[in-house]
Amino acid sequence: xxxxKKIAGESLELMLSERIDGLGAxxxxxxxxxxxxxxxxxxYVNLAQATFLCSAGIRVLLQYHRQMKxxxxxxxxxRPSPEVASALEMTGFPExxxx
Amino acid sequence: xxERLELTLANQRSAVAQLQDQLEVFARQHGLxxxxxxxxxxxLEEHLTNILSYGYDDKLExxxxxxxxxxxPELRVEVEDDGHPFNPLDRPAPDLSKPIEERPIGGLGIYxxxxxxxxxxxxxxxGKNFLVMIKRL
Numbered sequence: 001x002x003x004x005k006k007i008a009g010e011s012l013e014l015m016l017s018e019r020i021d022g023l024g025a026x027x028x029x030x031x032x033x034x035x036x037x038x039x040x041x042x043x044y045v046n047l048a049q050a051t052f053l054c055s056a057g058i059r060v061l062l063q064y065h066r067q068m069k070x071x072x073x074x075x076x077x078x079r080p081s082p083e084v085a086s087a088l089e090m091t092g093f094p095e096x097x098x099x
Numbered sequence: 100x101x102e103r104l105e106l107t108l109a110n111q112r113s114a115v116a117q118l119q120d121q122l123e124v125f126a127r128q129h130g131l132x133x134x135x136x137x138x139x140x141x142x143l144e145e146h147l148t149n150i151l152s153y154g155y156d157d158k159l160e161x162x163x164x165x166x167x168x169x170x171x172p173e174l175r176v177e178v179e180d181d182g183h184p185f186n187p188l189d190r191p192a193p194d195l196s197k198p199i200e201e202r203p204i205g206g207l208g209i210y211x212x213x214x215x216x217x218x219x220x221x222x223x224x225x226g227k228n229f230l231v232m233i234k235r236l
Contacts, residue, residue, distance in 0.1 A: 019116075019119060019140070019144075021115070021116065021119065021144050022112055022115065022144065022148045022151075023112050023113075023115075023116055051137065052137055052140055052141050052144075054141060054144045054145060054148070054208070054211075055145055055148075055207040055208035055211055056148060056208075058207060059207070083137050087141070087211065090211065090214050091195065091207055091210065091211065092195035092196075
């Protein structure tokens, strides 16, 4: 998995590619924690190039989605690939996806 | 079509990543549909993560064996490990009807395995777990 970062004002986009496996979930968590520490108000996790998303990855997304939301901030998945969109729908977490 | 692949990996994250790479090569060589590869990789990732996280009390290296058999109309993958007895078929399904804020964060992996696969068979023998994952081609 690789992570690219794109900054637009107070918003950060993390672009993940390939497999978001157990290792990838750890890397994602490190990147999200760094972004929260840096004070971004909106974090978008772009999964257009992700080939799969395991439950550990969903847990990271859900945990920080909740944490950001409780502070009036945002963490959302943007542009999920078909595989990722189906994993999120299958587990009943479509709320994680940017509308 | 009757192809086999046998692999042994250590109980380490990096070994799981290598296995996933090898599956991608196998899928390309045998023209497997992207959906079949995706679902199999997802199920294996979830099962191996559980084995690595909860299978062992000691810090020793353990071997996990993977026997993959491709014989139309299905792909069967057996995972053999010497960790604690663990039958994923016994686990209850998570409650997906609750609102997102009230949902417990754990328990998703086995549910995703069930959804990704067409069947699973489990047996415990000789102090080992054997889980067969069945995926229709």
